[in-house]
Amino acid sequence: MGYSGFKVFLEGLRGNTGWKPVWRDPAPKAHYDVIIIGGGGHGLTTAYYLAKNHGITNVAVLERGYLGGGNVGRNTTIVRANYLLPGNSEFYSHSLKLWEGMEQELNYNTMMSQRGILNLAHSDGQMDAFARRGNQMRLQGDDAVLLDAQGVRDHASFLNFDSQRFPIRGGLLHGRGGTARHDAVAWGYARGADQFGVDLIQNCEVTGFKIEAGVVKGVETTRGSISAGKVGMAVAGRTSQVAAMAGLRLPVESHALQAFVSEGLKPVVPGVVTFGMGHFYVSQSDKGGLVFGGDLDFYNSYAARGNMPAMEHVMEAGMAMMPMLGNAKLLRGWGGIMDMSMDGSPIIDRTPVQNLYLNGGWCYGGFKATPASGWCYAHLLATDQPHPVASRFTLNRFETGQLLDEEGTGPRPNRH
Amino acid sequence: MRINCPLCGARDLREFSYLGDARLADRPAADASAQDWQDYVYLRDNPAGPHAELWQHAQGCRAWLRVRRNTVTHEILSVERTR
Ligand SMILES: Cc1cc2nc3c(=O)[nH]c(=O)nc-3n(C[C@H](O)[C@H](O)[C@H](O)COP(=O)(O)OP(=O)(O)OC[C@H]3O[C@@H](n4cnc5c(N)ncnc54)[C@H](O)[C@@H]3O)c2cc1C
Ligand SMILES: [Zn+2]
Numbered sequence: 381m382g383y384s385g386f387k388v389f390l391e392g393l394r395g396n397t398g399w400k401p402v403w404r405d406p407a408p409k410a411h412y413d414v415i416i417i418g419g420g421g422h423g424l425t426t427a428y429y430l431a432k433n434h435g436i437t438n439v440a441v442l443e444r445g446y447l448g449g450g451n452v453g454r455n456t457t458i459v460r461a462n463y464l465l466p467g468n469s470e471f472y473s474h475s476l477k478l479w480e481g482m483e484q485e486l487n488y489n490t491m492m493s494q495r496g497i498l499n500l501a502h503s504d505g506q507m508d509a510f511a512r513r514g515n516q517m518r519l520q521g522d523d524a525v526l527l528d529a530q531g532v533r534d535h536a537s538f539l540n541f542d543s544q545r546f547p548i549r550g551g552l553l554h555g556r557g558g559t560a561r562h563d564a565v566a567w568g569y570a571r572g573a574d575q576f577g578v579d580l581i582q583n584c585e586v587t588g589f590k591i592e593a594g595v596v597k598g599v600e601t602t603r604g605s606i607s608a609g610k611v612g613m614a615v616a617g618r619t620s621q622v623a624a625m626a627g628l629r630l631p632v633e634s635h636a637l638q639a640f641v642s643e644g645l646k647p648v649v650p651g652v653v654t655f656g657m658g659h660f661y662v663s664q665s666d667k668g669g670l671v672f673g674g675d676l677d678f679y680n681s682y683a684a685r686g687n688m689p690a691m692e693h694v695m696e697a698g699m700a701m702m703p704m705l706g707n708a709k710l711l712r713g714w715g716g717i718m719d720m721s722m723d724g725s726p727i728i729d730r731t732p733v734q735n736l737y738l739n740g741g742w743c744y745g746g747f748k749a750t751p752a753s754g755w756c757y758a759h760l761l762a763t764d765q766p767h768p769v770a771s772r773f774t775l776n777r778f779e780t781g782q783l784l785d786e787e788g789t790g791p792r793p794n795r796h
Numbered sequence: 797m798r799i800n801c802p803l804c805g806a807r808d809l810r811e812f813s814y815l816g817d818a819r820l821a822d823r824p825a826a827d828a829s830a831q832d833w834q835d836y837v838y839l840r841d842n843p844a845g846p847h848a849e850l851w852q853h854a855q856g857c858r859a860w861l862r863v864r865r866n867t868v869t870h871e872i873l874s875v876e877r878t879r
Binding site: 618620621624629630631632633634678679680681682683687688689722778779791792793794 | 797808809810813814816817830834835837838839840841842843844847849865867868869870
């Protein structure tokens, strides 16, 4: 089914009775060339690009719940390409370009809104660091503008410029960054993959692997056993759990991250504003809600909800950055499980088990990676070679020392 | 969440800071193999369920505690001092 303004208009007149389910609900077949575990953003884009870029269509995505019910539907939807380190920089740059063409590619409105991301700076040291980061982004071909305090005032006059602790000195503005509609991204790719013949199988939890002589032959699931030529994991917060079923122990810890949304308000926040020193960031959804969050809850967690201290801290930091926040009512809060890697960067690689592949360690930043993660993982699954822009996301970098520690905080997953 | 510090009694989560898996207390010997060090520094079991972990009562008596906690329910199962 194609979408058009005319179709929306017509359905409006017919009481929206003409819409049909946009993907099939198939039963699992006995064999697939490739099985992807996890029907989140990354699993769905991987299946889509396996079909689209590599012509591999005998593919199943196995999802234990419903498509898009994991982190892809729980995040704060920020999309950006403002990384410093080679290895991350080219990957997120590639991803942002895919975001820019996504709606045309999928014929689906993912509400990609490039309203800019402003990172606030409060000291000379931070201004220097942002100048360096901005230069790196521009060398990569992306955009960055270093603003002084007046520049920040012109962009977002409501901020607390004269805070005693963190007076605002300036900021780094990344104009092509912004937000997108998270669910629509999952649905758009699901529909695209289904149209290529990929089987999207929901309520199908992978409970074990069939491994013979070090080679994976398929998976055990709650809907029976399925054989496969290759198996790719893309299970985000559950990465350690699923990998453990194949006997792997990974450089990953699972942590809860919370987010919050206020009642709907008239437009007040331009794009995304981040207050790194206070661990707070905010944007405004198209419905008008202020969407904001902060740090992890700091301890290992598999509960998709958080605790009060982290919530309290986010509110305090928010009040410190934009005092007018105190006039808004909080509508709701939620949490998701983050697959925090030991250096804060992801893994897209083969594993010691032949034909079994790993995509994980996305930490709190895997939404913006969604299209490029699938693009590069599909490349790896199809060709057995890492894609050039994801070639440093190796599993053995923790052994060889080629870490990608963007924050420079060492092997402390809750500090990245 | 409250943690029952053996020295101070049940105290609010805000008073404690988290280090991670309790195995971090068992440092390999200086001449241990590179593989042992790689395991110690980077690899984690990361279980969904009971997890032995290290917390410090940073805003209290500053004792290091070995806590068993369920990572799915956040229930604290046991607390003892490390030595
Ligand atoms: C509160 C919050 C805010 C965030 N904000 C941002 C942001 O602003 N920008 C950004 O870039 N990123 C953000 N993130 C991170 C981002 O959401 C994740 O990194 C990303 O969504 C992870 O990839 P995914 O979409 O594939 O994961 P998921 O959607 O979690 O997909 C994994 C899927 O695997 C399934 N699964 C697990 N185990 C099994 C099994 N055994 N068998 C079958 N299926 C299984 C799960 O049910 C799940 O659907 C945020 C996350 C949270 C929680
Ligand atoms: Zn104490």
